[in-house]
Amino acid sequence: xxxxxxxxxxxxxxxxxxxxxxxxxxxxxxxxxxxxxxxxxxxxxxxxxxxxxxxxxxxxxxxxxxxxxxxxxxxxxxxxxxxxxxxxxxxxxxxxxxxxxxxxxxxxxxxxxxxxxxxxxxxxxxxxxxxxxxxxxxxxxxxxxxxxxxxxxxxxxxxxxxxxxxxxxxxxxxxxxxxxxxxxxxxxxxxxxxxxxxxxxxxxxxxxxxxxxxxxxxxxxxxxxxxxxxxxxxxxxx
Numbered sequence: 001x002x003x004x005x006x007x008x009x010x011x012x013x014x015x016x017x018x019x020x021x022x023x024x025x026x027x028x029x030x031x032x033x034x035x036x037x038x039x040x041x042x043x044x045x046x047x048x049x050x051x052x053x054x055x056x057x058x059x060x061x062x063x064x065x066x067x068x069x070x071x072x073x074x075x076x077x078x079x080x081x082x083x084x085x086x087x088x089x090x091x092x093x094x095x096x097x098x099x100x101x102x103x104x105x106x107x108x109x110x111x112x113x114x115x116x117x118x119x120x121x122x123x124x125x126x127x128x129x130x131x132x133x134x135x136x137x138x139x140x141x142x143x144x145x146x147x148x149x150x151x152x153x154x155x156x157x158x159x160x161x162x163x164x165x166x167x168x169x170x171x172x173x174x175x176x177x178x179x180x181x182x183x184x185x186x187x188x189x190x191x192x193x194x195x196x197x198x199x200x201x202x203x204x205x206x207x208x209x210x211x212x213x214x215x216x217x218x219x220x221x222x223x224x225x226x227x228x229x230x231x232x233x234x235x236x237x238x
Contacts, residue, residue: 001172001206002030003092003121008167008231011035013066015087018042020076020108021094025052028069031090033059036066040086042074049073076104084113092121093227095154096145102157109161114236118163121229122149127176128226134183151228163232170225173217178202179226 004027011017013036019028022041029052032039043049049071056069074080076098089112095101112118123131128148131138139145155165178198185192205213 001175002026003171003227003229004030004090004119005169005171005229006030006034008169009088009090009117009119011037011088013037016040016085017088018081018086018090018111020079020089020091020104021097022052022071023048023093025055027090027092028052028071029056029059031088032056032067032069036064038068038070040070040072042072042076042079044073044075046073076107079107079111081111083110085111087113087116089116089118092119092229093123095120096122096147096149097143099146101147105158105161109163109234112234114234116234118158118232118234119229120154120158120232121171121227122151122154124170124226124228125150127179127224131179131183134180135186137186138183149228151230155230158230158232162235164235165230165232167231169229170221170227171229172226173220173224174202174205174213176224176226 011031011034015035015037017031017037017039019031019039019041022028022043025041028039028041031037041049041052052071060069061067072080076094077100089108091104091108095104098104108118123145125148128145132148159165181192181195181198182189185195189195
């Protein structure tokens with residue numbers, strides 16, 4: 001389930017790409033598959049990194065010297081990379097988990113080359129507020145969401161570091177009701193019939209990608225997309 005749309009975040013041959021907070025690998029692997037790039041994923045969770053490594057095996061091209069893949073356990077506030085290392089940086093559904101998210105953004109600015117592209121996505125404000133209202137556990141779980149962003153404020157935080165936004169869209173409208181159901185039936189979500197049936201729908205949509213749900217979600221995203229996705233260019237050095 002990809003949040004970043006590479007048609008708005010074009011990958012060029014030879015790019016060095018960072019997926020900051022890569023989780024179980026959806027974007028770091030997708031970037032590797034999409035182009036001849038050097039794709040690097042960073043996360044604090046070793047279990048997620050192991051899962052990413054296992055998933056990657058199906059896509060590895062060990063004989064292709066024009067691309068590479070790497071994973072590292074690191075803190076977003078102290079990335080183990082030199083200044084101006086990356087051509088592209090992705091930070092998808094991560095900033096809402098980080099107490100000092102502005103410190104993480106400063107690290108993104110530091111490691112991204114002048115003229116490089118940055119994609120940030122966070123939960124959209126009003127669907128997220130419903131989740132918080134339905135379940136205390138949703139946002140009080142260790143490692144969970146600790147804030148609800150206003151997208152305009154996050155945009156200003158990023159632009160103040162020397163970025164210019166060039167595109168925005170919303171994503172995952174079909175997932176918003178699923179999370180509302182999970183929050184409503186939090187204590188029995190694994191056994192609840194509605195939650196299980198909706199999960200089956202999402203799995204079917206992911207595997208089959210039928211035209212009906214793809215078109216429906218595209219139409220619904222501006223209204224109820226669960227994520228807001230923003231694309232920025234770092235200003236070139238003077």
